[in-house]
Amino acid sequence: MDSRTPATIEISDAERIDHLRLIRSDNVGPRTFRSLVRHCGSARAALERLPEFARRGGASRPQRIASEADARSELEACARLGVRLIAPGEHGYPPRLSELDDAPPLLGVRGLIEVLMRPMIAIVGSRNASAAGLKFAGVLARDLADAGFVVTSGLARGIDQAAHRTSIEGGTVAVLAGGHDKIYPPEHTELLQALLASGAAISEMPLGYVARAHDFPRRNRLVAGASLGVVVVEAALRSGSLITARLANEQGREVFAVPGSPLDPRAAGTNGLIKQGATLITEASDVIQAVEPIMGRPVTLREDESEPLAPDPGEAMRDHIVNLLGPTPILLDDLIRLSGASAAVVRTVLLELELAGRLERHGGGLISLI
Template sequence: MTLTQAEAFARLTLLRSPRIGPISFRQLLARFGTAEAALEALPEIGGRGGQPYRAAPPEQIEAEVAAIRRAGAKYLFHDQPDYPRLLAEVDSAPPIITYRGDLALADAPCVAIVGARNCSAAAVKLARDFASGLAGEGFTIVSGLARGIDGAAHEGALPRTVGVIASGIDIAYPPQHGELQERIAAEGLLIAEQPPGTEPRGSQFPSRNRIIAGLSSGTLVVEAAPQSGSLITARLAGEFGREVMAIPGSPLDGRSAGCNQLIRDGAVLVQSVADVVELLSGFDGAPRSSVREMAGTGFDAAPEEWAEAEPADVERLLSGAPVAVDELVRQSGAGAAAVQLALLELEVAGRLERHAGGRVSLL
């Protein structure tokens, strides 16, 4: 679709405003039709939730747009034709991303290759060889530009690779991957969700991981410890209905414990590029892996329901303990749109927290 300049600016303003995340952004568009209308309604919504509300100031958005231009990057909105098809299927997909490079790479069959930063030399070689072999088979390799396995996967796949970063599009992280990040932007595709100038923080890496998993029909973990962020990516892939694969390792090496546990939990054991190609060629959305499936989000309301709904009385059902939105829909007896509108009011007022798996709690 073609956005007017005013609507594009309004969408940026909406997404950069306090307490507006990917889910609330989409709900506001569904409710009001345009970001311009949603911005007009935000003060009233925040007031109903019990707090005054002020959106991001225009000068903040103007400065961001100028920084994107200086970085040689572009914006991509979630409902534009070039937005990656598989990522668009994820409820929490970024409504706006910034990118440099060839967007067509993200619409080719994609495989995420992830793993530990502190990894063995053998695992680095495996990651590089798998990435090179899969790229030769026509797959795009997606990873997060971290040290260790991620960097090796990008290097093996260039130029058929997508780097997803937790910082702004103009920030190289880690610094030692600055040259690699620039090569990916020039020869492959570099994607960021955060505004330009944003330095990466710990909370942003799981958000980056959901993009890596969302872009890919399958995620391969090469080597990972039990608490590795790579396992977050793998479990998100399972929640999104994508294939989850792991390369087994020695039980004597703690760096392989995460992969071995994933296999016990239902990931597919793979030992060669051919195993991955067999699993993902013509992937139809029915994975062989059985890594945990996602709880419902209650976001499957028809457009006409959003236009006509009034907020349901759900605050009485909420507490500090996370509960699935689908459960709130069942217990309240209200429609999905009515429940989500009530949650939206609480979120805009700063009284609601969203959790993984479509769960929410009161702050």
Template sequence: MSEAQAPALSRDEAFARIRLLRSPNVGPVSYAQLLRRFGTASEAIAALPDLAGRGGARYRPAEVARIEDEIAAVRKLGARYLFHDSPDYPEGLARLESPPPILTVRGDPALFTRPSVAVVGARNASAGAVKLARHFATALAGEGYAVVSGLARGIDSAAHAGALAGMSEWGGTIGVIASGIDVTYPPENLDLQEEVATRGLLIAEMPPRTEPLARHFPWRNRIIAGLASGTLVVEAAPKSGSLITARLAAEAGREVMAIPGSPLDSRSQGCNHLIREGAVLVQSAEDVMELLAGFDGAPRSTFRESEPLAFAPAEPEDPADVAGLLGTAPVPVDEIVRQSGASTGAVQTALLELELAGRLIRHAGGRVSLA
């Protein structure tokens, strides 16, 4: 697991980390930059008002009472926090350029140690695709794989149900949700989500009581892609969250697989496009297991995202003047660096100050825009 030698967190620092991440306008990228710059979450919290002031806004960190309430809610659910440098933090997630700083998890953490495959696809899936997803997941879980998906309608639900039906002593299923760990979406998956949490493992990056918003789903998708050695897309339209997951998996150096479908069905066009662009065509669970057996980080698929997903924090420097280069359309941070002529550190410092001031939005894929 990541950073196995990291010293155990004190109770006060763990509390401060949660408070830092829950403070206004602090996301995974700015959290990592702040910890790197100040060393501890406590020191970072103390610096927030000054940093936001440079970005043009007054600032108050998250209230202590709010964090106390959140921690009590997590404990009441039987869940726990998992920090990015904990010994049992998943290796696959740790290798992402922007790993989730803090996860809330409920269920069996031993599933993090299993070979894993993400199974994703359309919400409005065809009956045939639902049957395929269930069949694949049943077979994979029976052979000791952890089947990872997003607990959405359609393919996701079928993947979880199939894995639960076929799980062996070692295999199982991991559900990653875009809401707080105490919120079910869609509502009809209440029983399924509870079964995933009790028999498998349920993961949330958002705080408890958070309802899922559209902007949360790409961040959830990066967790799905990061947990698994490979992502299998069963059925997907040309523009869908499943293709975002596949692109994030490719960028992370994981295997990307797709099941082909009829060109007459729009729900197959996304998978057919992935195959044309280099994803591996699979037709059985055995094909998937053959690809992932002993996966060493060298995927057979040649599908790649065209733009780099630049999440990594740089060394802090005096901020560059980049506000004039930003608009409401998301652009890659790398492009801001190129156009500004400033160093990566200077650009990242400027973006951090704008974000804390509420003037910047970060998007999955290392892109930013004005709020």
């Protein structure tokens, strides 16, 4: 099966340490990392300018910047556990995940690297799944694995677990919400160990990190982003699986839904997805036929196309933009229009606020002041 993966790169050990220091520093997320590196030219140069950006954003206290010793210590701990920290474009970094604007600058990978370079299909669904849902998820995962696809999911109870268990032999990828040494739920530690023999686990979180509620949507963007498409087997009207489906839509991934009884609340979310335009599926061949044309397209790691940052916008413009913000989320495009400033100036002020811990980013391009 040809996934048309791009030629790979390799960063130096020194660059890996700089990347790790930057992404582990306070208030630096994947998007901020990309903006800083693009503006400053390198992670090392960005590290030197972090205090300046945070000060301009109104930081109330000095920003914690990860030290070189911290980075080396984390790399050594990862090596002891068999975890490799891989940058976008390097061999072992899922090619389609590399395309995302918020792709992790370093991805912790454990298991078989080659599995992560193959085409993936995500299967997600209810933790409190029905017997029929569990059976269908298992059959679908097994059939997709037999067809050469890698099944990816979030190692959760219910549908996730069924998808992983039945696709172990073909290779399955578990996307973790916490660190590689903090498996959730704990009872799936044995399942994770079993799938590592022929599959892999990935996480963007540091070792020792225990997943909290807000980390699961963050994990879900990786489940969708690494895959050609996402299959939702069962989902209530308010569920993490619907968040995964929404993220998949935003990322340009295919969204598939398994229909269910209108009387079962666990099917309300999937039936709703079908009404909204998700592809109805009843067997693996429905998924395969839909993704085959996508697989024929080469995966290219595009250059960072985000708006460049500006020099110091100045206090007057900075105050003007900050005054337009508040606790109510606003679209970035609306903020740019209302401010009358260039996109580069607005993005620079937002970056400063974010590094100062004063900005919150929401889904769909919404931002608000903390």
